[in-house]
Amino acid sequence: MIQSGESVVTAKKEADYVLGTNDEELDRLGLQHRVWRPTVLECWRRAGITFGSRVIDVGAGPGYATVDLAELVGPTGEVFAMERSARFLEFAKKACAARGLTNVRFREADLMKESLGELEYDAAWCRWVASFVSSPEKLIDEIVGALRLGGVAIFHEYIDYRTWRLAPRRPAVESFVEEVMASWRATGGEPDAALNFPMLFRAAGLRIVEANPRVLTVSPRDYAWQWPASFIEINLVRLQELGRVDADWAEAVRREFREAESDPMTLLNTPMFLEIIARRE
Ligand SMILES: C[S@@+](CC[C@H](N)C(=O)[O-])C[C@H]1O[C@@H](n2cnc3c(N)ncnc32)[C@H](O)[C@@H]1O
Numbered sequence: 001m002i003q004s005g006e007s008v009v010t011a012k013k014e015a016d017y018v019l020g021t022n023d024e025e026l027d028r029l030g031l032q033h034r035v036w037r038p039t040v041l042e043c044w045r046r047a048g049i050t051f052g053s054r055v056i057d058v059g060a061g062p063g064y065a066t067v068d069l070a071e072l073v074g075p076t077g078e079v080f081a082m083e084r085s086a087r088f089l090e091f092a093k094k095a096c097a098a099r100g101l102t103n104v105r106f107r108e109a110d111l112m113k114e115s116l117g118e119l120e121y122d123a124a125w126c127r128w129v130a131s132f133v134s135s136p137e138k139l140i141d142e143i144v145g146a147l148r149l150g151g152v153a154i155f156h157e158y159i160d161y162r163t164w165r166l167a168p169r170r171p172a173v174e175s176f177v178e179e180v181m182a183s184w185r186a187t188g189g190e191p192d193a194a195l196n197f198p199m200l201f202r203a204a205g206l207r208i209v210e211a212n213p214r215v216l217t218v219s220p221r222d223y224a225w226q227w228p229a230s231f232i233e234i235n236l237v238r239l240q241e242l243g244r245v246d247a248d249w250a251e252a253v254r255r256e257f258r259e260a261e262s263d264p265m266t267l268l269n270t271p272m273f274l275e276i277i278a279r280r281e
Contacts, residue, residue: 018187033064052076059129063092070101082107116146127156130193144204159194164271172256194274206278215272
């Protein structure tokens with residue numbers, strides 16, 4: 001099949017993203033949003049996002065948070081959703097259209113190559129993006145540059161990915177977590193991206209207002225169990241696609257996780273991320 005120059009670039013961009021942009025990943029991001037939605041809404045409230053706010057959704061993905069933000073800020077507010085994946089952005093546009101939301105602006109852009117511009121927005125929301133970019137420094141500089149003075153940057157970004165463990169311990173699942181971290185690093189990312197935030201914030205002129213660790217301990221019966229469970233299922237396939245692991249290795253992880261899941265006494269700690277609210281000074 002012959003593809004136009006533009007569609008070759010789009011296909012490469014989608015394939016390059018370490019987690020992929022297929023339907024399964026799209027659904028998984030929805031589940032992930034539902035698990036963390038109460039925490040997110042409460043965080044946005046404390047950060048001052050309200051009716052009439054102008055908010056940027058940085059690396060918006062399929063727009064699950066975009067929709068919530070657009071409903072929250074209402075018709076006098078505005079949401080600017082920027083995202084690298086054309087596929088995810090298309091899904092976000094349809095989700096907003098289906099809800100009759102007309103206060104969302106979309107932009108397909110790679111933040112490592114392009115600029116957000118000086119937008120004077122009230123707030124920026126950035127979740128699970130910093131681990132996947134080659135320069136978190138540029139990411140933060142772009143966010144700060146797009147805020148008005150006094151505007152807030154809100155992040156949910158991993159700070160200690162290895163907290164993802166089972167009790168009792170399961171060695172194959174622990175090596176899966178190590179492999180996931182290695183795969184992000186191999187594509188220029190850093191799983192524990194938030195460890196560098198204090199230094200980057202100082203350089204960019206952001207003052208931390210609040211920083212809270214977010215980690216859950218769940219059992220197989222909890223709804224939140226489905227978050228890591230779905231990640232394992234989808235990412236085992238992705239790691240094989242990337243040529244990092246073979247089918248036997250993947251099956252051993254799957255088998256061990258199913259064993260853990262069948263024991264109602266099992267506990268699972270989720271990968272820890274940091275919730276940060278910081279103000280542009
Ligand atoms: C794990 S997803 C999170 C999506 C969304 N923030 C959420 O919480 O559902 C990471 C997102 O970052 C986007 N992304 C990664 N690198 C990017 C870049 N350089 N510029 C813009 N978006 C990027 C990916 O395409 C993907 O949609």
